[in-house]
Amino acid sequence: MERQFAIFQNGTNEIIPEDEFKNKIAKSITNNIPMKIKLGLDPSAPDIHLGHTVVLNKLKQFQENGHVIQLIIGDYTGKIGDPTGKSAARKQLTDEEVKRNAKTYFEQFSKVLDMDKVELHYNSEWLARLDFAGVIQMAAKTTVARLLERNDFAERYATNKPISLHEFFYPLMQGYDSVALECDVELGGNDQHFNLLMGRHLQEQYGKEKQVVLTVPLIEGLDGVEKMSKSKNNYIGIDEDPNQMYGKTMSIPDHLMTKYFHLVTDLALEEKMKIAHDVEAGLLHPRDAKMLLARTIVRMYHGEAAAVQAEENFKNVFQKGALPAHIPAMRWDGDKTINIIDLLVQLKLQPSKSEARKMIQNGGIRINGEKVNDIHDAVHVTDGLIIQVGKRKFVKLQAGEV
Template structure:
């Protein structure tokens, strides 16, 4: 690609966009090509077409899922076109990336239902008016068997087996279904169908992302650049954020829950979270990162700013202010919050005014099961009127207005009927 001549103002704009778009990226392939595409877009005032493919394999989105979405929002704010591809066709196969066995295929009904939920959550981050939403069944479903054979002929089995998870399964004599080989081909073909300039994805998606470049070349198109983003660690600071591991922050969780969870993020992860999952301006993020590194900003203050920002992004300014007030009241001042939910209990279920403490926790909705109630008491996480309760098998005399607490964020005030 030939060097593009820019005016001084255009060079400054290129430097500005590059600083924003490259922030937090693990790898850009090829970097010089991406810069050239960006320079051409600035010179000709023609926006880049930036693609992200999403398979709606699960209906709920957590903060880890928002890493590429925040990067898309940056592209969007800079005037570029976002191509959001809902993999309603590929989702029925399931991406085998990182899987040690063939993934269960979803039904069309499951994919459709998940996709609807996905879009509702995605537009909490992206501007729907500036987002082109496509479903890849539009171009994949009409392909004939001859088309599929022609597509498959553009990639060798040897190249497919270079993919890390396929190679591991092959060496371990674990089954690999033929249809799994088609997944990266179909994801790559999405880029052909949309003539994408850039594709985003996690580091675990490298093979699939590069497939788009390969197929665009095979079909005589200009190849897309690939921008890879890191997989963000969860609240434990070790494992990738995952609902199954319980180390996640869901974007649809209650404001107090989001704020409280954000305050438990390890200090060493704060910079990564600021860079990857907030919508703060580039300059503000840089000030925060520099302040943490040179010690002029206390980690606690930075964490409270992060928690406030996450709640504000998904629930609004007022909810963020209330969540911050709640946190300060409950955890910094160690007071009992003012707005405790009240739960009405019929006195008729008590024997001599007493009830088993574990059953009470379940009835109040503070724990999902007797087993969890026992565990919380054994861990010292249950308080009655501010005093720790330690007797798992004991009954408790229930009084009107009694406050029960489980963990740091769950409270209930008893109202007797």
């Protein structure tokens, strides 16, 4: 029990309550009955990055210790949209959008979890069967005052921003999922604190054994400040090219290394603790620790051979100044001579002319290894021309006839 508790506790933000969690583990071991571990998914943004894998790696630990993972696709709750952290109502998803996003989730989750051993549920299985009387009964289990304790609702209420009645049902519906599946433990990010506790509350109201809540931290992205997010462009995607993944990992701030080792790698707890100790004691250089982190992350999603190759590529490019061994090709059928800013935007290497201008002014663009210093430079496009954007992105142009 203590061994399992130590594994599950590592990397968590809160366990509510700890004594009940220990009792559940002990009961599971004594009766040889696995615990049921719930993760609810509102499939509105199916592209997975390392930030999402924090909770997946925790689920994997439960799975490796013989417990049952219950993934719940919120095809009903997804039609409302989780209002957590939102200043306005979320756009409601259609059935087609939910199913398409769910399929993408399954494909990406299989890189972390053994999906053959995962219970998959859509919460329409039980929510669609509730008649209006059942909905009223569920709504009677909590109060408006309690719902307004949520920061997002409280802020919108205080500033006279509208709160639609259906949004109040989101935490109730998520909580009812735990009632329907009689979950023992529910996982989620620490921003889901209110929703997770609602499941525990409703289980008690319906006469069920209460689940334990485990929250995991939100991990900061490459900037070291904001939480990892595609919209903030500070993410590492699990489907990214091995070289990109390795290079991005090497760019994270040193102070986040230990957190990344604990939250996004599959290393044994003892090894994570030793790495943290050795870096702190000066026995392991931060650069070497970060290279181990980058190699581990690439290995987890692309295999050992790709991880070794990505490390060699990084050493050649960033430590020896060589070009990568494999540079992706891009077709160019435009003008033979073109302004550098127009070229970057037309190749979609920069999202806008202003961003391209800024990248050049910051010294982030090279043509055939030479830094571009003038935003007015005209580029003569030839077959095999190599453009470098930032530290990690290289493309080789295949110039066609004009």
